[in-house]
Amino acid sequence: MRRAGIVSRALAKASADAGTGAAEPSWVDGHDRLGARDFQRLAAFIHDYSGIKVPPSKSTMIEGRLRKRVRALGMRSLDEYCKYLFNDQGLAAEEVHLIDVVTTNKTEFFREPEHFRILTDSVLPQIAAERRISVRSPVKVWSAAASTGAEAYTIAMVLAEQQRRTPELSGVVYATDICTEVLGTAQGGIFPVEMVTPVPPEMRTRYVMRAKDRSSRLVRMVPELRAMVQFGRLNLMDASYAMERDLDIVFCRNVLIYFDKPTQLAVLRRLCDHLRPGGWLFLGHSETLSGFDLPVRPAGTAVYRRS
Template sequence: MKPSGNVKQETSKEFDFTARDFERVRALIYQKAGIALAESKQEMVYSRLARRLRATGISSFAAYLDGLEAGRDADEWEAFTNALTTNLTSFFREAHHFPILAEHLKSRTGQLDLWCSASSTGEEPYSMAMTACEVFNTLTPPVRIVATDIDTNVLNTAANGVYTADRLDKMSPERARRFFQRGKGEQEGMVRVRQELRQLVTFKKLNLLAADWALKGPFDAIFCRNVMIYFDKPTQGKILTRFAPLMKPDGLLFAGHSENFLYVSDAFRLRGKTVYELDTEPGEKGRSALRHA
């Protein structure tokens, strides 16, 4: 950790937070959620978990972590996980993916099923829903979206579909008018996703490390963007292996701009622009094809 240059500031923290405490946090969040915390995250961890110590009235990190390890409070495990989950998102983030999704939906018939596997506060699955509405030119397209996240706080925000109006600043006025209702009176400055759009999305808690995902599939597309960066390579590989049987043979997997699955799993091959499809040549031959894609 880079020193702040102010020793007094470092020693006047409300709670002692030792290197051993930090390593325990890293081990616990990896065990619980597969998140591999970098050593540079020590200050972030202190800041977020100090709030939990205040909320629970526990006076030390050691005692707080002892309680987690003893499994005395399942709700606190959830709060611990929520505190360490990063939820940066926006509507139509990584915008190049949505025209690809639109073309994919246009080419298909019947009921279409999509999965957003790290939905955060809902902007991503609602962007998927808006894309579907534009493709079919209706607020009731033949599309079902399952949106999951490990963080229950953000899932509640997502299900409500209420945001500050500035979240729409980069959205076209036409889109904003079609898909959102603006608040009045006490709700001035807020917007809400239209009910028809909210009905296209089902929000569920899901831990990508859980043994049972309780998802049926198969899906026409899976969005798993900007979440794999928090997992180590073996964990990424396990998750990708589990994605494969949940996808239709010609389904698409959308990844984040900084994520590369080519050397992680031979289940998928790169189609382009961080979009993947199932590899029809498994094994060493498939891996060779991936490396030359």
């Protein structure tokens, strides 16, 4: 329902603006540019839909990315594309594609490695000890901004290593992202060989497959690892999340930096709602909960534990 409300507001605003007359597109170095009004409308929609702030300094980047959609739709200019979105009621059909092309998807295996040391040395052994004396259930981990899957597969590797030490322990990784394009890549589990360089050699041997054609520069995660990860689309701006509420661990790293403070707080409260008591929340090293009233306490560098 919230998505429909955002689209309706955007369309209503477009209708109100339509009577003012559209400015002719400006052309610089052979490329059309977004007019100020169209940029403002796009930035407002992107913020409402995804929480991502798009300041005017990002206009050139947004223009470059939107030209992909202009070409894909067989249109002639950004001006024509914006007319389709805001004057011809194309926004509802285009919203997922629009968000796909404007979102930034930076990801690495074992990014911020201290977190995976904490996961290996502290968090998973504690959970394993708990599972030995209580009802056994899988360790449930959520990678809440999975991008192309490097974080989710890194978590799966660490879980698999813990299972080698504690065979009765099993695990599942829920990996979500707002961008459908990167989720398609993630589900395949195929990456450039250079991308797995940060993976420790013994883990690469166990969990990463090289192509039979040794000239190929691609690798793939082994089937057992891919089976541990479940991918799905989820927008952190939604009022509620279709996610289990007894998760052991939530990774939401280097995402909050794109949100304003009220949006950060709203997202964090929803994330905490899905953590079991005693569950762990991992944020990016540049992110902080300072000034927020949340039911968690510090448990490491950018690591928090639900009270």
